[in-house]
Amino acid sequence: MEDWEQRVDGINWKTMLAEIDQALLDNLAAEIGFRSYEGLENASGFVAEDYHICHLSDDRWAFWNPHTYTREDPLFFDDKDTVINHIAAMFSLEGEKVEQLRKGLEQVRQAHNCQYCNYEFLPESGTMEWDTSKYCSAECAMESVLHEMKEDFVE
Numbered sequence: 258m259e260d261w262e263q264r265v266d267g268i269n270w271k272t273m274l275a276e277i278d279q280a281l282l283d284n285l286a287a288e289i290g291f292r293s294y295e296g297l298e299n300a301s302g303f304v305a306e307d308y309h310i311c312h313l314s315d316d317r318w319a320f321w322n323p324h325t326y327t328r329e330d331p332l333f334f335d336d337k338d339t340v341i342n343h344i345a346a347m348f349s350l351e352g353e354k355v356e357q358l359r360k361g362l363e364q365v366r367q368a369h370n371c372q373y374c375n376y377e378f379l380p381e382s383g384t385m386e387w388d389t390s391k392y393c394s395a396e397c398a399m400e401s402v403l404h405e406m407k408e409d410f411v412e
C-alpha cells in the first residue's frame with residue numbers, strides 16, 4: 258500500500274514539473290513573439306548546445322536557449338553579421354567554422370507576422386485556402402474577413 262502511494266506521489270510531482278516547464282517555454286516563445294513554443298521551435302535553426310536562432314519578420318534575429326531561459330533572457334540582434342560575431346565569440350569559432358555558421362543561418366527561414374493576431378509564424382508549405390504569407394492560420398484569415406465585414410456593416 259505504501260509503495261502504491263509513493264508511486265502516485267511521484268507521478269503527480271512529475272506532471273507538475275512538466276506543466277511548469279511548459280509554461281516557462283510558452284513564456285519564452287511569447288517573449289520572442291510566437292503563440293507557442295512549438296511554433297518558435299519550428300521557425301528556429303539549431304546552433305549548438307541547446308542554443309537556437311530565429312529570424313524574425315522585422316529582420317531581427319533572436320538567439321535563445323530553453324535550458325538557460327530561467328537565468329538568461331533571449332538575445333535580439335539587428336542584423337546577421339552581429340549575431341554571427343556574437344556566436345563566433347561565444348563558441349570560439351574561427352575561419353571555416355564561421356563560414357559554416359553563416360551558411361547555417363542562411364538556411365533559417367524568416368518568420369512572417371500574422372496580420373490578424375500579430376504573432377510570428379512560419380508559413381505552411383502547400384496550397385492553402387488563405388494567404389499564408391499574411392495569416393498564421395485559417396482561423397486568423399477567417400476572423401480578419403469577419404472583422405472587415407463587421408466594419409463595413411457599421412459604416
Ligand SMILES: [Zn+2]
Pocket residue numbers: 371372373374375376392393394397
Ligand atoms: Zn494569426
